[in-house]
Amino acid sequence: MEYKKNIRKILVLILCIIIITGISGCIDTNNNQNNKKEYVLTISLGIDRFNGFYPKIDFLNDQTMKINSNIYNCLVEFDEIFKINPALAESWNNPNNLTWRFNLRKDVKFHNGYNFTAEDVKYSIELIKGDKNNSLYGFLNMIKEVKIIKDLMVDIITVDPYPILLNKLANIYILSKNYQENTTSEIPVGTGAYKFSEFLENNHLILERFDGYWKKKSKxxxxxxxxxxxxDERVSSLVNGQVDMIDFVLPGSVEELSQxxxxxxxxxxxxxxxxLSFDFRENDSxxxxxxxxPFSDVRVRKAIYHAIDIDEIIGNVFNSYAEPASQFVTSYVSGYNATLERLSYNLEKARKYMKDAGYENGFEVVLDTTTVSANRVNVSETIVDQLSKINITVIINILSSNDFYTKIMNRNSSFYLVGWGVDSGDAGEIFDNILRTVDINNGFGEFNFGNYSNPDIDRIADDIFYNMDTxxxxxxxxxxFAIAMQDVSCVPLYIYKGISAMINEISLQPRADGLIKLEDIGIVN
Structure with missing residues (x-):
């Protein structure tokens, strides 16, 4: 099957497209009273993914975060390679293993002129902790209390030692307590590089540069x-010179655009x-x-791993715009093990493992997959062909996104294809959510869809959760990760690449967290 035939049908609902109109005749330049040029930028985003402005939203998905992250700041923030940097907090320390003391940045203003203080930090955290339905609630469930020490100093006290608190706080927007408690307006007011100007639902949003911003001034x-x-309309706009940048270009469009x-x-x-992952239970699967x-036998899992030709998948499905994965995380994530390598594509080894496990003649299994991304069905069909070479008959079960996640969340799938992104920049969430033995009462193994259980992993994961020594x-x-991969707790496949196309006058540094920081978009002279 040819990738180009399907991309436009599948991706419309999941694309996040950025189109910048400007620079070569499109960007507007205005001269202010000091005769200084001011640039005006236009960006286009698909309407399906924007859920509104924080805090009056149900779910902070990728596109919603991309917009809100330009209006609000957090105490700390990720840089472009997932490293923690100071933001509204200038510095921090640990008086003890349960306390994080933050020294807040001076002279920070909200868009409406209110001063930023410790009261705003306390309010923003307690607002989330007081609402279990808040999509950010899980980020803060280890916080016991927020204490104001003085106007620009705050202590965050955790229930237990919690080494990745900073990574969690990098996703928590700081609101103005005074504004939120004394307004009925839904206009967002933050401390970020841009402030709200105008919004027409499903049509457009206008942001105005906040000249009182505490960091560098945007272009x-x-x-x-x-x-x-x-x-198609977005690509045509770039080709016709109506826009200057598109993010998340499909691989099938690259050749045309590059010419x-x-x-x-x-x-x-x-x-x-x-x-790929499995139901690991030996009985009652x-x-x-x-x-x-059969998936309870590590030899079968290794056979499947050896039977996967990842180069074929990346070449045929992704036009080579992906990289092989060797574990649950990418090299940007803390905890990545650079010594791990993929098991080789080796049908001879795969067939021997199947024979040793007593499955020389193979078996039949259903592979659950979804159209949540453009490539899942194509990848699944390639896997059907590859596993047939070791006598495993795979029947693809294509589900809607909702039906797919309902099925695997109910642990009712023997074999499934899924993706996971580490928003915190720390691999600890893989251990807590995917690799730990399922323990719903304590909140562990929530996304361990196949009931994987390994006492050595549980022991290590427990230490990871509390250990404050970096x-x-x-x-x-x-x-x-070395233990988990030896046990074939999954068959890692690929990490796909994002592709942007733009006119030569645009400069943009891609970020590991996927955000688009408007303040970092530049103009090449």
Whole structure:
């Protein structure tokens, strides 16, 4: 099957497209009273993914975060390679293993002129902790209390030692307590580089540069975000010179765009690892009732790993715009083990493992997959062909996104293809959510869809969760991944690349967290 035939049909609902109109005749330049040029930028985003302005939203998905992250700041923030940097907090320390003391930045203003203080930090955290339905609630469930020490100093006290608090706080927007408690307006007011100007639902959002911003001044005085939902229209706009940048270009469009003079493409590694996983229960498996589950045998799992030709998948499905994965996380994530390598594509080894496990003649299994991304069905069909070579008959079960996640969340799948992105920049969440033995009462193993259980992993994961020594904790995560991969707790497949196309005059540094920081978009002179 040819990738190009399907991309436009599948991706419309999941694309996040950025179109910048300007620079070569499109960007507006205004001269202010000091005769200084001011630039106006237009960006286009698909309408399906924007859920509104924080805090009056139900779910902070990728596109919603991209917009809100330009209006608000957090105490700390990720840089472009997932490292923690100071933001509204200038510095921090640990008076003890349960306390994080933050020294807040001086002279920070909200967009409406209110001063930023410790009261705002306390209010913003307690607002989330007081609402279990808040999509950010899980980020803060280890926080016991927020204490104001003085106007620009706050202590955050955790229930237990919690080494990744900073990574969690990098996703928590700070609100103005005074504004939130004394307004009925839904206009967002933050401390970020841009402030709200105008919004027409499903049409456009205008942001105005906040000249009182505590960091560097953006190049653009105004940014208009237009909500356009058609991929072909966006590509045509770039080709016709109506817009200057498109993010999340499909691989099938790269060749055409690269042949147009004045347009360049940029690719960067996304943080989502796509992998195959299994129901690990030996007996009472959901799809092998009354018989032993073949996936409970590590030899079968190794056979499947050796039977996967990842180069074929990346070349044919992704036009080579992906990289092989060797574990649950990418190299940007703390805990990545650089010594781990993929098991080789080796049908001879795969067939021997199947024979040794007693499955020389193979078996039949259903592979659950979804159209949540453009490539899942194509990848699944390639896997069907590859596993047939070791006598495993795979029947693809294509589900809607909701039905797919309902099924695997109910632990009712024997074999499934799924992707996971580490938003915190720390691999500890893989251990807590995916690798730990399921323990719903304590909140562990929530996304362990196949009931994987390994006492060595549980022991390491427990130490990772509480260990405040950065070096020790890193070593433990790397050790844990080595054990998990030896046990074939999943078959890691690929990390797909994001692709941007833009006119030569645009400069943009891709970020590991996937955000688009308007303040970092530049103009090449």
């Amino acid at each position: 653009f005085q105004n940014v208009t975000l237009k909500f356009i939902d058609d991929y 147009i003079e004045g347009i360049k493409t940029l690719n960067y590694l996304r943080q989502v690892v796509t992998f 959901c799809c092998f009732k009354g018989e032993k589950n 070096r020790e904790r890193l070593n433990l995560m790397q050790e844990g």
